[in-house]
Amino acid sequence: MDESAKALEDLYRTRYASFQRGLAPIVGLEPARDVVQEAFARAFRERRKYRGEGTLEAWVWRIAFRVAVGSRRRHELDLDSVVEVGHLRDERDPELAAAIRALPPRRRLIVFLHYFADLPYRDIAEVLAISEGTVAASLAQARAALLESLVEEEVQ
């Protein structure tokens, strides 16, 4: 096996759970598994296209989003459309789930990538093609909104 294939296998074995958790709120848990499997299969087939610009994980995340929206072409990827549908276990925390749904789509996606997929700011910035500063600002705003919903819940 060549080294790029090994790097992908290592990434899969160490980060599979994060990929599935990050995608689960968007497509559902079981479909997320299929998206992750297909994304890594596609990344494996196309691994020579990865030129080291950004991390390997961010590159695979972009492929995963393309798989999730059923697009084969990079320029067709509209990340805002990725998070129109949310699959959360609302019954476990209805207020928080509602607060997440109320976030703007892009900000909601950043929350998913940070809290469910455990992606660092740098990787989120690469996946979404925005600056780390924008990631930080978006997360701060999302965090404030979500915490506010928790405070309101406690007050009630």
Next chain:
Amino acid sequence: MTDDTLLAERLAPLVDAPSAPDWGDVTRRVRRARRRRTLTTALVVVGVLVVAAPAFGLGRYAIDWLSADRAPDRVQLDFAQLGVGAPKGMDPRIVPNAARKVTVVTLADGPHTLWVAPTKSGGFCETWSGMWGGCRSRHAPAALPAPGSQELRSWELGMTVQQVDGATTWLGGSLLASDAVRLVVDYEDGASDEIPFTWVSPPIDAGFYVYEVPAEHRAFGHRAAVLRAVDANGDDVARASIPLPAPDELDVPQRLPDGTSIFLPRKALAAKAHRVTELTTENGTHVAVWTLPTTDGGTCYVYNRGSGCPPPGYEQTEPLGASLASGSNPMLFLGQVTPVVASVELRYEDGSSERIRPTDGFVLTEVRPAHYPRGHRLALAIAYDRDGRELQRQTFDTRSTGTYPCEKPVDIGKGVMSCP
């Protein structure tokens, strides 16, 4: 407990626990896709033999341009956009409303439609849906043999290849040699295959092909090596060599001494990388240029926005060879200079200038955000020797769109959004 930790704990139950990973399933999916691709290639070839009558030879099929379906509006728009923002002199001058559908080929990843549009200069542009596109002129570069000469007309055989692990997986392109009746791919092991191609009548007057290389010819020693166009007498009329990278030229993940992970050719010795120069840009990005020795005696270089490995023995002829790493913040000016260059002056449109000194043959600086707007851009780089004598001037296009970053891209024509 911090707010972040609190939030993380509250969010966690909103998603169920993930299932177990299964790498075997991933590899099975990879193999299934490869089998589908091989099978589909065979089916496509059979299908073409059934529905199209050969016009000249076994693999040449003729299409009457005027009988071909007209392209829908969205395809015409795609063609119209090809010319938008092209640098001066490089606009292909497409006639988008004359575009037509030439053929559909199904490869492993699905069907691909070939659309062709003529250009005002007598050439044409082609796009294969979901694959690639490009434009061709009928005027051969002056340095190449003229059409009709006895020399092989490489110019008349256009080729685009996709390579995986150093082997070509598919190739496609267009053919201007009107006397070609067969297109043949030769493999490293001496075997050959014929590639069907579709010849489109005037005003296009060119052939088009796409070919998925069989699985057995994607291994070293068996790879696709040469593409030939053959006339009715069996003589080669045009020939193109297919790149055959050696195993040590294939990119593999490597790690620089500072921990940066990057794909570089196997022959580049990342552990022996030397940091030549570095800087921190206005937005806080750390930029470093590294050089790396290679196992064949050459030197590679790598920096944040690219890398290169000139062949061993390569010697730079011009005193200065520089480029702009553009399109996003930070914009970087990176150049390689010969030993005679003592400094390089950058002159901007607004009259300001700066002078930078080479380090181990490299000049690196940031083109700061103050120079992004028109009227302030980098216009000229001048190399000087140690006595202040001018050695070379290199100009930069300040008017092309998409080179300099901006806050908000604008419509530069036909719906194409770009920084002006």
